[in-house]
Amino acid sequence: MKTEILKVLRESGGYVSGQQLCDSFGVSRTAVWKVIDQLKKEGYEIEAVRNKGYRLIESPDVMGQAELESLIDTRWAGKTVVYAKETDSTNIQAKALGEKGAVHGTLVVADRQTAGKGRRGRRWTSPPGTSIYMTILLKPQFLPSKAPMLTLVMALSVAEGIMGETGLPAQIKWPNDIVVNGKKVCGILTEMSAEIDYINYVVTGAGVNVNADSFPEDIARTATSLYIEGGVKLRRAQLAASIVERYEKNYEMFMETEDLSRLKDPYNRLLVNCRKEVRILEPGNEYEAVASGINDTGELVVMTADGKEKAIYAGEVSVRGVYGYV
Amino acid sequence: MKTEILKVLRESGGYVSGQQLCDSFGVSRTAVWKVIDQLKKEGYEIEAVRNKGYRLIESPDVMGQAELESLIDTRWAGKTVVYAKETDSTNIQAKALGEKGAVHGTLVVADRQTAGKGRRGRRWTSPPGTSIYMTILLKPQFLPSKAPMLTLVMALSVAEGIMGETGLPAQIKWPNDIVVNGKKVCGILTEMSAEIDYINYVVTGAGVNVNADSFPEDIARTATSLYIEGGVKLRRAQLAASIVERYEKNYEMFMETEDLSRLKDPYNRLLVNCRKEVRILEPGNEYEAVASGINDTGELVVMTADGKEKAIYAGEVSVRGVYGYV
Numbered sequence: 001m002k003t004e005i006l007k008v009l010r011e012s013g014g015y016v017s018g019q020q021l022c023d024s025f026g027v028s029r030t031a032v033w034k035v036i037d038q039l040k041k042e043g044y045e046i047e048a049v050r051n052k053g054y055r056l057i058e059s060p061d062v063m064g065q066a067e068l069e070s071l072i073d074t075r076w077a078g079k080t081v082v083y084a085k086e087t088d089s090t091n092i093q094a095k096a097l098g099e100k101g102a103v104h105g106t107l108v109v110a111d112r113q114t115a116g117k118g119r120r121g122r123r124w125t126s127p128p129g130t131s132i133y134m135t136i137l138l139k140p141q142f143l144p145s146k147a148p149m150l151t152l153v154m155a156l157s158v159a160e161g162i163m164g165e166t167g168l169p170a171q172i173k174w175p176n177d178i179v180v181n182g183k184k185v186c187g188i189l190t191e192m193s194a195e196i197d198y199i200n201y202v203v204t205g206a207g208v209n210v211n212a213d214s215f216p217e218d219i220a221r222t223a224t225s226l227y228i229e230g231g232v233k234l235r236r237a238q239l240a241a242s243i244v245e246r247y248e249k250n251y252e253m254f255m256e257t258e259d260l261s262r263l264k265d266p267y268n269r270l271l272v273n274c275r276k277e278v279r280i281l282e283p284g285n286e287y288e289a290v291a292s293g294i295n296d297t298g299e300l301v302v303m304t305a306d307g308k309e310k311a312i313y314a315g316e317v318s319v320r321g322v323y324g325y326v
Numbered sequence: 327m328k329t330e331i332l333k334v335l336r337e338s339g340g341y342v343s344g345q346q347l348c349d350s351f352g353v354s355r356t357a358v359w360k361v362i363d364q365l366k367k368e369g370y371e372i373e374a375v376r377n378k379g380y381r382l383i384e385s386p387d388v389m390g391q392a393e394l395e396s397l398i399d400t401r402w403a404g405k406t407v408v409y410a411k412e413t414d415s416t417n418i419q420a421k422a423l424g425e426k427g428a429v430h431g432t433l434v435v436a437d438r439q440t441a442g443k444g445r446r447g448r449r450w451t452s453p454p455g456t457s458i459y460m461t462i463l464l465k466p467q468f469l470p471s472k473a474p475m476l477t478l479v480m481a482l483s484v485a486e487g488i489m490g491e492t493g494l495p496a497q498i499k500w501p502n503d504i505v506v507n508g509k510k511v512c513g514i515l516t517e518m519s520a521e522i523d524y525i526n527y528v529v530t531g532a533g534v535n536v537n538a539d540s541f542p543e544d545i546a547r548t549a550t551s552l553y554i555e556g557g558v559k560l561r562r563a564q565l566a567a568s569i570v571e572r573y574e575k576n577y578e579m580f581m582e583t584e585d586l587s588r589l590k591d592p593y594n595r596l597l598v599n600c601r602k603e604v605r606i607l608e609p610g611n612e613y614e615a616v617a618s619g620i621n622d623t624g625e626l627v628v629m630t631a632d633g634k635e636k637a638i639y640a641g642e643v644s645v646r647g648v649y650g651y652v
Binding site: 071092094099119120121144145147148151175176189190191192193194195196197198200313 | 418421425445446447470471474477501502515516517518519520521522523524526639640
């Protein structure tokens with residue numbers, strides 16, 4: 001009921017009488033009062049005025065199941081939110097839920113990760129209170145070979161969500177990072193459990209640097225936060241909800257063709273590598289080329305120095321910008 | 327120490343003095359006696375003769391960690407055996423061990439599965455006492471797209487193991503079944519946990535019908551056991567060890583090229599579909615063709631009625647023999 005009351009207060013914008021809340025949810029005045037009290041304890045500023053009712057004055061940067069569920073306006077993505085103040089990694093938790101039969105679209109969110117993961121088992125620094133650590137669990141019907149494209153679907157959704165909520169010029173560094181002003185604000189990691197021709201489940205996690213005001217020295221050169229770049233502290237749950245809503249929309253566009261043909265243009269418009277020189281690091285081979293964007297299956301299309309076009313699969317190479325980090 | 331004493335007794339073939347065992351393992355007479363007593367309780371017939379020592383008269387069909395470890399003669403495959411009298415599914419257990427960082431080559435074996443799995447989440451009937459349920463956990467360095475080939479590596483190893491231990495004409499039904507006289511004796515299921523370009527771990531499970539003397543009515547038409555076909559009860563641990571040993575060898579051949587080019591010929595010699603009419607069931611399309619064998623990546627190469635050659639990927643089609651089950 002916490003989720004619902006929060007939603008009613010937020011959507012009304014003004015006062016909502018206690019009686020109205022009682023009637024809406026078929027509960028007693030005391031029950032309503034208890035929920036309001038809980039919300040206050042979590043940090044929400046709620047005014048109670050006799051003969052007028054309750055009013056939500058301010059939603060602070062609260063992360064929690066009720067906050068997220070009351071904000072996420074979707075049909076299936078994030079309709080079930082599993083929130084933890086602290087967890088090992090939201091990807092690990094989402095995979096465990098996948099093993100136990102959790103539904104398509106389940107969203108796992110944490111305020112802090114003790115074993116945050118980047119690609120290839122690298123560590124992802126995950127301090128509390130300032131970041132979004134979120135993972136969505138899917139059970140798609142398509143072939144396992146198509147799953148890597150979900151990283152790009154999420155990348156597009158995160159970039160769009162950041163731009164929508166902050167106006168900052170978020171860009172995608174192919175295939176799985178989001179950068180603002182050339183520095184990383186988000187990394188994305190897709191993992192799946194699959195048979196030869198059948199996906200048991202697939203999880204896509206995103207770690208977004210939102211309100212941090214500084215970074216450890218070893219990553220400060222390449223990492224930034226939306227607060228550092230924009231100067232405004234954000235409500236993380238609002239941004240997470242915005243990302244999930246865009247993800248649902250983008251995923252459905254993806255499913256129409258089971259590839260990126262409908263998302264390619266918006267993706268390429270946000271691609272930081274586009275029309276830039278990139279350095280391709282193949283095993284035992286390194287060369288420069290000019291990237292022109294992704295193709296329908298998410299490969300990066302580049303033009304080599306001898307004028308040949310090549311499509312590069314994320315698994316086979318690393319791509320570095322020639323100048324600076326991106 | 328149970329594994330080691332069992333090994334010494336088996337390898338000697340005759341009497342081994344208690345003193346010799348004490349000296350070999352640096353333990354007391356009582357300790358040796360206790361192990362011998364345990365082995366007897368598990369069903370081993372061990373004779374103890376004064377002034378001569380202990381002699382292993384008969385190894386019954388015991389499945390267990392010590393039995394398996396004392397029989398498996400490999401460098402890395404199955405050097406760690408995790409045995410359970412009963413488990414949900416050896417694939418599920420192997421995946422859980424993979425999450426926890428178990429080593430490459432860990433072998434999970436059970437006498438009974440309560441939730442045995444076939445492909446696409448189908449049930450695999452798993453009664454106790456007569457079958458092998460085994461899963462090997464690998465942590466390979468190659469790309470996830472190559473993992474499906476491991477099903478074929480295991481299929482070849484199981485077929486070779488059965489032929490080596492029983493002389494029965496085991497054949498492979500592409501991609502993942504082993505048949506004897508046209509009926510199924512083994513199914514294989516590969517599952518993996520992976521990132522876009524990185525395998526966290528991959529498990530390949532095999533369920534082998536060994537000593538069953540009958541099958542439930544609904545599967546009796548298509549399933550059989552090695553006992554039904556050969557008339558001889560087998561020691562399951564011996565067969566499991568033989569399969570693991572061949573798997574190690576075949577996997578190493580696979581790794582030389584990271585494809586099936588070195589295993590293609592032995593695989594095709596055992597392929598029941600070879601030079602047979604097969605019915606290809608593509609989504610929304612069904613036709614007959616003649617199979618000629620697998621190619622380097624494990625696809626089934628067929629010749630269609632209009633003389634065209636096609637390579638069929640396991641994920642995209644089902645293949646049925648035109649006559650009967652296979």
